[in-house]
Each structure stands twice: as C-alpha cells, then as structure tokens.
Amino acid sequence: MKFARLGESGSEIPVVFDGDRRLDLRPLTSDVDGRFLADDPVGRTSAAIADGLLPELTDAGSLRIGAPIARPSALICIGQNYAAHARESGAEPPTVPIIFLKTPNTVVGPNDAVTIPRGSEKTDWEVELGVVIGRRAAYLDSVDEVDAHIAGFVVANDVSERTFQMEVSGGQWSKGKIAPGFNPTGPWLVTPDEVDAQNLELKSFVNGEPRQHSNTSDMIFDVRTIVHHLSQFATLEPGDLILTGTPQGVAFGGKFPYLRAGDVVDIEIEGLGAQRQEFVAWEAMR
Numbered sequence: 149m150k151f152a153r154l155g156e157s158g159s160e161i162p163v164v165f166d167g168d169r170r171l172d173l174r175p176l177t178s179d180v181d182g183r184f185l186a187d188d189p190v191g192r193t194s195a196a197i198a199d200g201l202l203p204e205l206t207d208a209g210s211l212r213i214g215a216p217i218a219r220p221s222a223l224i225c226i227g228q229n230y231a232a233h234a235r236e237s238g239a240e241p242p243t244v245p246i247i248f249l250k251t252p253n254t255v256v257g258p259n260d261a262v263t264i265p266r267g268s269e270k271t272d273w274e275v276e277l278g279v280v281i282g283r284r285a286a287y288l289d290s291v292d293e294v295d296a297h298i299a300g301f302v303v304a305n306d307v308s309e310r311t312f313q314m315e316v317s318g319g320q321w322s323k324g325k326i327a328p329g330f331n332p333t334g335p336w337l338v339t340p341d342e343v344d345a346q347n348l349e350l351k352s353f354v355n356g357e358p359r360q361h362s363n364t365s366d367m368i369f370d371v372r373t374i375v376h377h378l379s380q381f382a383t384l385e386p387g388d389l390i391l392t393g394t395p396q397g398v399a400f401g402g403k404f405p406y407l408r409a410g411d412v413v414d415i416e417i418e419g420l421g422a423q424r425q426e427f428v429a430w431e432a433m434r
Contacts, residue, residue: 149190150336151180151300153214154205157257160214163205164193165336170208175201180337181218182387185282185299190339214257216302216337217280222388223250223331224378225276225306227321229368229393236401245369245377248321250306254331255389258423262307264409265327266430270310271407274394275352275360275415277345278304279371280337285384291372298375299386300337301345303417305352305425306391307331310400333389335421342419345371349418350395355411359404362395369393 153160154170162173162180176196177184196202205211227246228234234241256262264271282299306325313324345364352360364370369377374392378384399406407413409429416422 149193149339149342151189152216152334152336153180153218154208154211155214156212157214161205161211163208164197164202166197170205171197171202172205173202179218180216182221182385185280186386189282189299190341212257213259213335215255215333216335217255217333217387217389219252219255220387220389221252221385222382223252223255223391224382224388225250225325225391226369226374226393230362230366230395231368232366232396233394233398236396236398241368245374247378248325250322250331251326253328254326255333256329256331258303258332258334258421260329260332260425261428262329262332262425263327263430264407264427265309265312268309268311269406270399271427272308272310272399273352273354273359273407273413273415274306274308274398275350275417276304276306276391276394277348277350277364277371277417278302278333279375279390279392281384281388281390282386284386285375285379288376288379291376294372294375295340297384298340300339301343301420302333302337302389303335303415303420303423304389304391305332305413305415305423306394308400310406332423332425335423338420348420351416352397353414354404354407356414360395360397364392366395367393
C-alpha cells in the first residue's frame with residue numbers, strides 16, 4: 149500500500165493509492181502521522197476502501213506532493229553505511245553504526261526547492277532509503293522483533309553542507325545537516341509488504357548526469373540491525389524517520405563539483421518513487 153500527502157505546505161491532504169486513483173483518507177485520519185501509522189493503517193485503510201468510505205481526490209494530479217509523513221518527532225541518520233562511501237570520505241568502514249540527528253523542519257516535499265544556506269560553498273546530495281517507524285521501539289531484544297515496528301519506507305535526500313559538517317563542526321556532523329529543507333522526503337510511504345528493503349536500486353543525478361548508483365544490499369548495517377541498534381539508545385516513536393546512509397558518488401568524494409544555484413538533483417529508489425529539487429540561492433528566498 150502507498151500513502152501520500154498532497155497539497156500546499158501545512159495543508160496537505162492524506163491519500164492512499166488505489167490503482168490509478170488517489171483516495172482521500174480524511175474520513176479515516178487527519179494526517180499520515182504517528183497516531184495513524186501505529187493503528188493498523190493497512191488493515192483500517194483496506195476495510196475503508198472495501199466499504200466505499202474513501203472518496204476519490206479528483207484533482208490529485210494538480211496538487212503539490214508533500215512529504216508522505218507528517219513532521220516526525222525524531223529524524224535519526226546513519227553515517228558511512230556503504231563501504232565505498234566511507235572510503236571516498238577518507239574513512240575506513242565503521243564497525244558500529246554512526247549516528248547523527250537532523251531537525252524535523254528539514255523534512256519537506258520531494259520536489260520542493262532547496263535553499264543553499266547563506267555562505268555555503270559545499271552543499272551536497274545523498275540519496276538514502278528512509279525507514280518510518282510504526283510502533284514504539286525501545287530495547288528490542290533481537291533483530292527478529294524489528295519488522296513489527298516498521299510502518300514503511302521512503303526516498304530521502306540527506307542534503308548536507310560539508311564545511312559546516314566537517315570543518316566547523318566541533319566534532320559533530322549535525323551542523324551540516326540541519327538547514328531548513330535539507331531532507332526532501334517521498335513521494336510516497338510504501339508499506340513493508342511491498343518492499344524488499346535489502347535489495348533496492350538507488351540512483352542520483354545532477355543536471356541529468358549520473359552520480360550515485362548502488363543497491364541497498366551493499367549496506368554495512370542492514371535495516372533490521374540499524375533499528376535494533378538504535379532502540380538500545382533511543383525510544384523510537386511512531387512516525388519517526390531513520391535514514392540508512394548513502395552510497396558513493398557524492399561531491400564530498402572529490403570527483404564531482406558541489407551544488408550551485410540553478411542545479412537540479414534527481415534521486416530515485418526502486419519501487420519507492422523519484423524526486424527532483426532545484427537548488428536556489430539563499431538570497432533569492434529571503
């Protein structure tokens with residue numbers, strides 16, 4: 149099942165895909181948020197469709213695509229989770245998951261313009277598989293428990309500013325990760341029954357030229373390991389978003405230039421959809 153949120157920022161309408169139709173979920177929920185995702189969203193939605201309770205949103209094709217989940221309470225990211233990306237960053241692959249945090253206001257629609265921060269010279273792209281939590285997870289005893297806590301998967305662009313991240317960071321990465329809009333998400337939330345999370349092709353392009361091309365099978369730490377590991381340190385709440393790392397092929401590796409105003413980034417993950425952002429100068433958005 150695929151869930152989405154359509155409409156202007158702050159006024160998105162929750163919808164579910166039913167073939168070529170987009171059905172309005174508002175008779176069932178006000179949003180695709182933690183409360184909805186924790187309460188059997190597939191079962192309840194399937195029953196509502198069968199009972200004819202969800203009207204078609206006839207103008208869906210003309211509406212902006214928002215992030216497919218409402219603002220999460222936490223956004224936790226895994227660093228250097230592909231060996232080749234770790235090496236292009238000048239590091240050996242980690243032996244335990246590296247984490248950093250992004251702020252909820254980084255989550256925006258998949259095709260929204262992204263503002264290059266004031267003073268930035270090293271804004272970068274990162275295609276990543278996102279994991280959305282559907283059931284509270286704390287101190288999970290084994291990786292076998294993880295699947296019951298996942299609501300679905302999304303495409304995400306972990307936009308980064310490398311000077312802020314590495315050179316003026318004070319040892320923490322989040323300064324380069326938390327500019328508003330630095331986490332385009334979506335277009336859809338796809339439920340786990342439709343996704344083989346460890347066998348998905350990931351790609352990114354800048355101005356139509358290929359940059360990243362890999363598969364989630366190349367992760368150092370797979371999705372179950374990541375969620376289990378995080379649950380030993382944090383309580384993961386329904387609606388929270390976890391980014392699982394990016395493969396090689398980013399500007400930080402030295403092979404490609406950093407982003408400039410007017411550049412267009414396309415990223416896609418097999419079965420989860422595609423997104424496109426134009427990068428704009430900070431001055432143009434004041």
